[in-house]
Amino acid sequence: MGLNIYWRWCLYGDYEHYSGVILMAQVDVSSVVSGPVANQLEKFFAVRVQSMHASEIRELLKLTQQPEIISFAGGLPNPEAFPVEEIRKITDEILQSQGKQALQYGTTEGLPRMREEIAKWVTRLGIESTVDNNIVVQGSQQGLDIVSKMFLDPGDNIIVGSPTYVGGSNAFEAYQGVMHQVEVDEDGMNMDKLEDKLKELNKKDIHPKFAYVVPTFQNPSGALMPEDRRKRMIELSNEYNFLIIEDSPYGEIQFEGGPIKPIKAYDDGGRVLYLGTFSKILSPGLRLAYIIADENIINKMIIAKQAVDLCSNTLAQYIGAEALTRGILKPHIDKIRALYKHKWELMRKGLNEHFPKEHVKWVEAKGGMFTWVTVPDYLDSSDLLKVAIEQHKVAYVIGAAFYPDRSVKNTMRVSFSYPTDEQIEIGTERLGTVIKDAIKE
């Protein structure tokens, strides 16, 4: 009897040191459990679970934990960017003065103080919020799940980017949403293409409920959507009557200039649900994030969330609220920006020096943690990954993973936030060699 383990790999974090790629073992239960029930277990699964696809075995990625492999695969914040000492002090003080409350259950929507701090925090971005139109969630990922739970009946249509964040498409798929892809170029989701898609769908009497978009330093492409596209998206949402789910984990990490106005800041009709998180600007381990939306949506969301977790982590909210009150976040974000800008500059230098520029293009990152490399269309980046890992000891994430229909094969997500300076220098040279060799062949 075989034990079939499929590696389902998600591309936004690190788990068990797999160089930034979460690998979740999914066990084919029927082949493991013995006894009369063993072969019948599948039939107990809900239909939505049957639609969760395990990707093919990716033994290759296990190799990326070897120390000699340089990994550009992870979507992890650099741990240098964690304010460990400040958090330690705050936590000590909270446990001393308010320990009993901080270790207790809290309200589902979040601690009033945390909600107040969130409302203040987002005004810098031009978003109007009160305690009543935000909800605290345990990571934007939970937010995506709750949004899907609230808006998607099986078969409901939605718009996503091509490419799009794989954690988003996993959540939509789990609720059996039908995803229609719209091209993302260097300036994010292309609004002309979105309009064409909406027209095409409308002709078939298909009316998407929402469009999911990561407009600021998108995961995976690093693209930044300019203001005119943001405004146009609001116009289209009014014209074609859909909601916008704006997911913005990287919104604060611009390398130059002041805050970038989210789409939510242009929303006068309450159509935008804004997902913000402290994962990339404080710590992902705290699981502290929020959604800002119309109060009626938030009220329903509170009920939906109740069944998910009763309440978000109370201690983390005490810590987060205190960090915001003390104002430690703003100077801390400046440090993160400087660190990632430095990493990007090194990577950019490496790309310019070692990549065959006449055959390859990449997104010039203006913030965030990623660039997006496109190789000639006769190359498949999953074939290249095998060579990259086995022969050149360098890894990235294949772009196909970010297209719900897996249609595009010649792209790669390359992350610069986590590797050391030296790894960036050596790794870009190695990856450049992989691509040059493949082009020669």
Ligand SMILES: Cc1ncc(COP(=O)(O)O)c(C=O)c1O
């Ligand atoms: C676009 C996007 N959305 C959501 C998330 C999840 O973030 P959180 O840590 O807040 O759950 C990530 C994580 O990398 C992301 O890249």
